Amino acid sequence: MTTTRRPTAVAAYFIGVVLVVILPILRIPTTVDSFVISSNINKISTINNNVHTSLRATETSTSIETQQHLEEISRNFNDAFENCRKEITRTCNVKMGPSPNGGSMRLGWIATKDIKKGEIIANMPYDELWEISSKTARKTVFKDVLDEKYEGWTGDTGLVALSLLNEIARSSTGAAGIEKPERPPQIQAFIEEWIRSLPTPTDMKSDHPLFWPEEDQEVLQLSSNTKIYRVLDDIEEDAKWLIENIFDKDRETFPEKIQLSSGIDVPCFSVEGYKWAMALTQSRSFFVDGKSRIMPFMDGGNHDDDAMEIRPGFMGTFGTTKGAEVIANTKYKEGDEVFLSYGPKSAADYLLEHGFCPRSSFKTAVSEVTIEIDSDDKFYDDKLDILEFETYDQAPMDPTQSFDVVSAIGRDGEPDPAFMQFVRLKKLNNMDAFMLESIFRKEVWGFMALPVSESNELAVVEAISEICESSLEDLNQCPDGGPEICTQLRESETKALKRTLEFMLREKQALDLKEYYQERRLKDLGLDSEWSREDDIGDPELSFGQTRAPGGSDYDW
Numbered sequence: 001m002t003t004t005r006r007p008t009a010v011a012a013y014f015i016g017v018v019l020v021v022i023l024p025i026l027r028i029p030t031t032v033d034s035f036v037i038s039s040n041i042n043k044i045s046t047i048n049n050n051v052h053t054s055l056r057a058t059e060t061s062t063s064i065e066t067q068q069h070l071e072e073i074s075r076n077f078n079d080a081f082e083n084c085r086k087e088i089t090r091t092c093n094v095k096m097g098p099s100p101n102g103g104s105m106r107l108g109w110i111a112t113k114d115i116k117k118g119e120i121i122a123n124m125p126y127d128e129l130w131e132i133s134s135k136t137a138r139k140t141v142f143k144d145v146l147d148e149k150y151e152g153w154t155g156d157t158g159l160v161a162l163s164l165l166n167e168i169a170r171s172s173t174g175a176a177g178i179e180k181p182e183r184p185p186q187i188q189a190f191i192e193e194w195i196r197s198l199p200t201p202t203d204m205k206s207d208h209p210l211f212w213p214e215e216d217q218e219v220l221q222l223s224s225n226t227k228i229y230r231v232l233d234d235i236e237e238d239a240k241w242l243i244e245n246i247f248d249k250d251r252e253t254f255p256e257k258i259q260l261s262s263g264i265d266v267p268c269f270s271v272e273g274y275k276w277a278m279a280l281t282q283s284r285s286f287f288v289d290g291k292s293r294i295m296p297f298m299d300g301g302n303h304d305d306d307a308m309e310i311r312p313g314f315m316g317t318f319g320t321t322k323g324a325e326v327i328a329n330t331k332y333k334e335g336d337e338v339f340l341s342y343g344p345k346s347a348a349d350y351l352l353e354h355g356f357c358p359r360s361s362f363k364t365a366v367s368e369v370t371i372e373i374d375s376d377d378k379f380y381d382d383k384l385d386i387l388e389f390e391t392y393d394q395a396p397m398d399p400t401q402s403f404d405v406v407s408a409i410g411r412d413g414e415p416d417p418a419f420m421q422f423v424r425l426k427k428l429n430n431m432d433a434f435m436l437e438s439i440f441r442k443e444v445w446g447f448m449a450l451p452v453s454e455s456n457e458l459a460v461v462e463a464i465s466e467i468c469e470s471s472l473e474d475l476n477q478c479p480d481g482g483p484e485i486c487t488q489l490r491e492s493e494t495k496a497l498k499r500t501l502e503f504m505l506r507e508k509q510a511l512d513l514k515e516y517y518q519e520r521r522l523k524d525l526g527l528d529s530e531w532s533r534e535d536d537i538g539d540p541e542l543s544f545g546q547t548r549a550p551g552g553s554d555y556d557w
Helices: 064-083 134-141 155-170 185-196 214-221 228-245 271-284 347-354 380-389 417-426 430-436 454-476 484-509 517-524 533-537
Strands: 034-036 045-048 053-056 094-098 107-111 120-125 257-259 265-267 286-288 291-294 311-315 321-327 337-340 356-358 365-372 400-407
Touching: 064 094, 064 107, 064 185, 107 337, 120 311, 134 155, 134 291, 155 185, 155 228, 155 271, 155 291, 214 228, 214 484, 228 271, 265 271, 271 347, 347 356, 347 365, 347 484, 356 484, 365 417, 365 454, 365 484, 380 417, 380 430, 400 417, 400 484, 417 454, 430 454, 454 484
Parallel strands: 034 053
Antiparallel strands: 034 356, 045 053, 094 107, 120 321, 257 265, 286 291, 311 321, 365 400
């Protein structure tokens, strides 16, 4: 596998340089029970309070001035929220404020009243006036600018990031961005206060992997199968296309830089600006009701492993308005920080999306592996047709797929059934290729759910084993040093790959014990029993095809 993508910047790596990180201003979603990563310090400190223990890679301090600034941000945000509260929420028992949970100070949800377990913390109906989503980007904001057929490497997340960039531009001191959607003044003011609470690219340099120094990104690249260079390449490719085809054609609307109301200059419609928006989108968006979206204020809660995720719900007087809601998993006192969960994700996904890894993400070791159907396969077109049209109720599949391999308590390392199904199709050839005939086209994907033939299953076992061995070899090439979290991540993924490899080696020894397609087909036709002359003829004195001997009739004439 490729482990490098671009020349590493030759820069001094100052181990021991302590940064004063203004995390309250950053508002990168963090967790009270997680690793929060810095690329400059590899020290882990333990911070105890009466509820949570937090392992962090940096020690931070917050000055009185920073605390005052935090309180000012929170006050302005909450005032703007109250001015449009009736429009944007039906139930809200929290406000934004400095987190009281020690360690790295940051903004979070603060309970405005005692909250019971099972009670609604906050909810918000879906509405393009405040919701930032891929649908809003295509159908409203960039409807007359972006081609309907546009499909970026970053997918829907990239479209959400594009809309977020537009909101940042609209909130600048100059007249920039597309003035869509059109909002009432109080809602626009609320959105602008939310934008002012977001971290700048400079703020994020030590806390989000997309902004780490090259030497730390290199270590992360070698520490995980979820490749950060692939993410950076996708972002850069999409940004360059947008610059060439949209931004450069109207720099008055799409400026490369803007000035925030605080007087800070930030990149906007540029490669750096798009990367900034992608980092914000990945850390603040959530997937609910079939799509990824950012809903200002609903994105304000910090992560806790035991809390509940944002979920779809119905609200309003008659309970018919669709929206998103969060339910309390425990009781909170007024003034407590209130949490939500960012959902089940691998450690690598948490790190690349949120900049930290909660403890729960290491309880189940996960590593992502990628496999593709070779374009020089003589049955490539047939297999591509099956993936595109004949995967039943599943979404159409590309010829390149990524799957998770897992090591967890109670699991024996067996790969995802869909992984096995895909590899069986990839390795389908020779005597088994009859299944690709048009007469089987509607059924062949289902056939792949079970072993096809001993030769095919052997090829599948060897292919998955080779992927695991190659990935383990890549992880072993990672040099010592770099962010501490990379070591944790590398150990976790190594465990997952070894567990899967062990399972596949056991499978290889048991190939003759499996039931294959021909045996299953004979059973379906009732032809699986052994043939005997006695059962077929009945009388051993009769020849083949005879039912009675000549003169053997017992008729009474």
